[in-house]
Amino acid sequence: MAYPANYRYTKQHEWIDVKGDVGTVGITNFAQVQVGEVVFVELPKVGMKVIAGQAFATIESVKAVFEIFAPVSGEILETNLALQTEPEKVNADPHGAAWFAKLRVANPAELKELMDAPAYETFAPDGCA
Amino acid sequence: MRYLPKSPAERRELLAAIGVKSVEELFSRIPERFRLKEALNLPGPLSESEIISYFKERARENSVGYTSFLGAGVYNHLRSVVTDTIIQRGEFLTSYTPYQAEISQGTLQAIFEFQTLMCQLTGQEVANASMWDGSTATTEAVLMAERVTGRRRVLVARSVHPEYREVLKTYAKNSGLLVDEIPFGADGTLDRNALESAMSDDVAAIVVQSPNFFGVIEYDPALAELAHASGALLVVAITEGVSLGILRPPAEADIVALEGQSFGLPPSYGGPFVGVVATRQQFVRQMPGRLAGQTVDAAGRRGFVLTLATREQHIRREKATSNICTNQALCALAATVHLTLLGKEGLREMAEQNLAKAQFAHGELVKIPGVRSAFHCPFFNEFTIELPGPVEQLNHQLLRDHIIGPLALDAWYPELRRHALVCVTETTTRADITKFAGSLRAALAAHQEKER
Amino acid sequence: MSDKIKKASRHVSQNEGLIFEHSSPGKRAFDLPHLDVPEVDARKLLGANHRSEGVEGFPEVSEIEVLRHFTRLSTWNYAIDLGMYPLGSCTMKYNPRVNELVARLDGIATEHPLQPQELSQGCLKIMRLLERCLLEITGMDVASLQPAAGAQGELTGILLIRAYLEKQGNARKKVLIPDSAHGTNPATAVIAGYDVENIPSDSQGQIDVEKLAGLVTEDVAGLMITNPSTLGIFEKRIAEIAEILHAKGALLYMDGANMNALAGVARPGDFGVDVMHLNLHKTFSTPHGGGGPGAGPVTMKKILAPFRPGPILAEKKDGSLALEPAGPDSIGRVKAFAGNFGVLVRALAYILAYGPGIRQATEDAVVNANYIRKQLEGVFELPYSLPSMHEVVFSDELQKQHNVNTMDIAKRLIDYGFHPYTTAFPLIVHGALMIEPTESESKEECDYFIGAMRAIAEEAAGNPDIVKHAPHSTRIGRLDEVTAARKPILRWRPEGSQ
Secondary structure (H helix, E strand, O other), X not given: OOOOOOOEEOOOOEEEEEEOOEEEEEEOHHHHHHHOOOOEEEOOOOOOEEOOOOEEEEEEOOOOEEEEEOOOOXXXXXXXXXXXXXXXXXXXXXXXXXXXXXXXXXXXXXXXHOEXXXXXXXXXXXXXX | OOOOOOOHHXXXXXXXXXXXXXXXXXXXXXXXXXXXXXXXXXXXOOOHHHHHHHHHHHHHOOOOOOEEXXXXXXXXXXXXXXXXXXXXXXXXXXXXXXXXXXXXHHHHHHHHHHHHHHHHHHOOOEEOOOEOOHHHHHHHHHHHHHHHHOOOEEEEEOOOOHHHHHHHHHHHHOOOOEEEEEOEOOOOOXXXXXXXXXXXXXXXXXXXXXXXXOOEOOOOHHHHHHHXXXXXXXXXXXXXXXXXXXXXXXXXXXXXXXXXXXXXXXXXXXXXXXXXXXXXXXXXXXXXXOOEEEEEEOOOOEEEEEXXXXXXXXXXXXXXXXXOOOOOHHHHHHHHHHHHHHHHHHHHXXXXXHHHHHHHHHHHHHOOOOOEEOOOOOEOOEEEEEOOOOHHHHHXXXXXXXXXXXXXXXXXXXXXXXXXXXXOOOOXXXXXXHHHHHHXXXXXXXXXXXXX | OOOOOOOOOOOOOOOOOOHHHHOOOOOOOOOOOOOOOOOOOHHHHHHHHEOOOOOOOOOOOOHHHHHHHHHHHHOOEOOOOOOOOOEOOOOOOOOOHHHHHHHOOOXXXXXXXXXXXXXXXXXXXXXXXXXXXXXXXXXXOEEEOOOOOHHHHHHHHHHHHHHHHHHOOOOOOEEXXXXXXXXXXXXXXXXXXXXXXXXXXXXXXXXXXXXXXXXOOXXXXXXXXXXXXXXXXXOOOHHHHHHHHHHOOOEEEEEHHHHHHOOOOEOOOOOOOOEEEOOOOOOOOOXXXXXXXXXXXXXXXXXHHHHOOOOEEEEOOOOOEEEEOOOOOOOOOOOOOOOOHHHHHHHHHHHHHHHHHHHHHHHHHHHHHHHHHHHHEOOEEOOOOOOOOOOEEEEOHHHHXXXXXXXXXXXXXXXXXXXXXXXXXXXXXXXXXXXXXXXOOOHHHHHHHXXXXXXXXXXXXXXXXXXXXXXXXXXXXXXXXXXXXXXXXXXXXXXXXX
């Protein structure tokens, strides 16, 4: 699975897709392969204010819990409730339908700290079977 | 030693295979000054018959031959011999927590059946595989309400079992939870005015017990409405599970904390018993305790597994919903066997007998001059009476007739001087009740005499 | 079946549905005696509270169906009565049957916790003697038998520490816990209102004492140690560890889960532990029963005595025993009534059977573990090579090259007639195989186990698929835990209902 060119990536394997001042956030394919079958997703509350690097969601496999960290600071505008009934989407379409939340980017300068697709591909080899 | 399957020759063989000359070498990592040089000063060793004799002697120093009218959270009920036959099977008694599902299907299916029975009894959607007892289940239910609502204050009826409230206090002290007690009214139920005044939007839960500690049937769906109107949850504690055979379950409550001792477990001087937390499906991920779930294997065969384990300590560690690991599995199994033996009709009939016997006892007791009913509200198998004399002294008299009289309440409720809690179950005979009434009458008369 | 499988064979196994699936209106399994008082009109008495139809969905079956149902279910379980359970830190030892008999005696099982104390002297004597024995074994001053299980004993212990420090003016903020600790330890610390700070293990799997010294400040209330550790290795520098803590006014809590390595050989109270819990369902043989009940009594040094939960077992002037209210500084009650008395009875019966000879059980446990270690060294990787006590921890490192992990090996062990060892714990060993045979295993059973583990290691190399898809001989194969977690079905419902 290729990493979308217009996304930016964190060292903890989250991605963010920014349009205007709204960023959509999810986890990368590498991450979902590491986690294994996702059974549960805990989403943040709309209105929550996060700072870059702060844990704001969790995903669970049968045997473990993983924290998801905010790529940039901002306020949560919307969450993807579909993940609560269909957590398997995270495994099936991590870069698309399994987005976690949309946030208002508070400080666009933080985006410069993140990796672009080629850099992320080097950092995290593609975990596809 | 008969529990050790090694002959002296085998011990030598093993030491040789390990490559040491003596077993002491295997303890050499323990600093020398801590290694015991002498055997511990312990009683024994006793043979099997000596062990039995020891405990039989202790049994003779207890209450054999007395008839008891005590309840207060621990109840004497009929138990079938079939229950012990099942729970004494080695495959149930000596098996471990069913983490390895393929060879624990017996335990897992029994847990699934237990969970089902508990839901059916309580009118809730999901129930766990057990907590340690009713008192810790109630505490866990409160902590769960705190997690669900994100609020830190709890309103607890004073008519909840005093020892349950003490346990909650111990846990609350360190979790920043504020526990406010709501008094009871003249009828022995929660004072609604006091409750309404105390309600606010920082309340996580209202906690009541039904039947309550005084035996009074406390539950009312209006309590759930009151809680929900402020965004709080209603927690209902139930100490006498047999009551659910004839009483409408608290289906409108958000969390039920049940003590299952009445279902096939002997009083055993206070334990082991079995607690249950039952709740709505929407709160399942905030529940403490193990859960068994139904699933299939690769060939499509139905089987059961422990599930939603990420709530628990072995995965979530410091973020777990509870620190509970060992639960009361064998006790839950006993309850499951017991309830399937009783079945729908048997439990209903048992509950009816409790109701009838308590009514009869109540009738006989209030005939005694000076004895009055304390609370004029419906009760199940326990009720509170007020006596015209000090309860302790009267009970002392009753002991001479080999009767363990009702529980004096003033130790926990100083304002309930001379009040006593009477419990009558299907195991109490008419003759027991008549004798008790007669003895009490005589004891009161003697007391009256002395007072003159 | 492979000819290497010596301990087990296939056998016809009875099928059985859910009890609800046998239910049919009108069947009964239990009759009550006749009602000897007048009937009452329940509807009239209870009004809106009346449940007129009985519990909906409750099964209606006959006695033989109940008996067969649960008997069939029982045959699907493995159990200590059938063979070794090498689960690490669980201490799956023989559950003596005389303990079951004495716990059921009239006058023992029948006693009500709130009955007059003068009619409970037998119960109180049992508790008193058990307290004395546990204090002797652990080298402590005072006991509390109230906690219902190990996790509750842990909570009691940490609350005792908290109360002690609070009395001195400062409860402090955090508890130090080794990264190899059992999950109940950090969960407990949080419930007690403390933050958790993890201490790393050193390269030998022991607490890094130098790092510890750096971490112990006056914000630290205590350290929760397991000794021997969850690797089965004795913390040799335990006295130093205790001193470091005590020098800064902190206390040492010991998780007594591994007491089976120490009973009769060394006493935690002697090597600096201030408070600890015991698992009666581990070291003291009370049955696991599919997951409980247990008991988690706490023993402590006398500095903590004023804080212990009430009621307190005391001896009166006339020599009789009584349960008296706790002192004013008590942490309060942790459970209704006095404790899991039925479990306490079984533990005392166990101790009485051994007497001072309890050391022999400890020695046999340590010998068995070391024998297994010696025979499997080289077959499985030993991540920490310090001497083992009653349990040994290997890893699946040598099998990983064939894509076989500890879970697979554990599942294949089932085909060989054993319950798996503990997989994936302690967390500091990746792919752990944690093995504790206990003293209850004969040389023969140990040899079967060793043979099985060796054969599986060979299979991992030569025929990995048979290991990866194990077990093959159970009624049911590996279950779909993912769907069970995604779409939990946690109760039976009648056909047609949601």
